[in-house]
Amino acid sequence: MINNILKDRPTKLFLFFCSFFVANALIAECIGGKIFSLEKLLGLPVHTFTFFGQSGLSFSLTCGVLLWPLEFVLTDIVNEYYGPKAVRRISYIAVSLIAYAFVMFYVSIHVPAAEFWLGTGVQDGVPDMQSAFNGIFGQGMWIIIGSITAFLVSQIVDVTIFHRIKKVTGEKYVWLRATGSTIVSQLVDSFIVLFIAFKIGKDWSWQLVLAICLVNYIYKFTVAILLTPLIYFIEHRIERYLGAETTAKMKAAAMGKELE
Known part of the structure; x- marks a missing residue:
């Protein structure tokens, strides 16, 4: 029986997605303590700006944001082929192992x-x-609690919006449901982690929390748009790997439907 399971291509693909999802999340948490300058990374001069009356801001970001956009891309891919139950399962696994x-x-x-x-x-x-x-x-401890809470809540938001858009658009407009769900869930993620870790944990002012939240979100929003072609590429590779008939059945099952 175990050999049949391991030979099943949708199962093998899910195991790969689950492993990468958990590893990516854990790595992002581990490297999140370093703050880097996005302007310097891109070879641009550092200019400060003001949001919500908070001056002296620049695109200084945690290294965790280098990997988190990939989590949301993968969430949309798993959601597309395996459904929200699968997304919740790998999210719970990731959170449990991060806590461990x-x-x-x-x-x-x-x-x-x-x-x-x-x-x-x-x-x-x-x-x-x-x-x-x-x-x-x-x-x-507040950073850990904030990060885990933001991750779980944003995953639920992503799954919910993804499926609501897909119910309206069907198989069309992959970019809309993938990017739309991601840009909303990224905003939720950015706000919750800053609110718990720094508003509650460090007593930062609302002005500072919202300003840094906006800076982080601008980056995440931009990356979500830039990664849209990657979603199309991955879906194309999945269809080639599994076959059009299998992928059609998986997408229908993910939406709570059955194809004969």
Whole structure:
């Protein structure tokens, strides 16, 4: 029986999507502690601007945003072929494993360090390895709670909007349901994580929270638009891999319909 399951192409594809989705989410959480300059990355001069009365803003973003747009693309792909139940399942798996990872980070931070290890980074400019380790893996509890909550809520929003658009448009306008659901869910994600992590956790002003939320959303909105061709490419490759008949049946089943 297990051999038949592993030979089933839709099953193999789902396992790949699930594995990539979880790995991508976990990596994004781990690298999210670094803030980078988008302008410098693109070779542009850094200019500051003002939103909601908050001055001195620039496109300084967490490295996690490099990967999160791919999560929403993958959410739409899984939603298209496997339905909302599958999206919720892989989202719960991802959140559970992210929470597990943070528990392990906490444990690893607090186990006693070997004395010889503390100074092993001196030659690389790291005088205290324990402090460096804590700084990288010791994210604040409010940030963790905010990130996980934002991820779950935004996934639910994405799934709901995706299916409502598809019920109206049918198989047409893939770009509309994929991009439309993503740009709304990205806004929800950006606001919730900042509200929990920094409004509640750090007592930031509403002015600062909304300003940074808008900066992050402008980036996410732009990337969502730019990634639209990728969705068409992936769907084309899936149809070639599974065949037109199988993909048609999967799309119908994902919408709660059955094809004879």
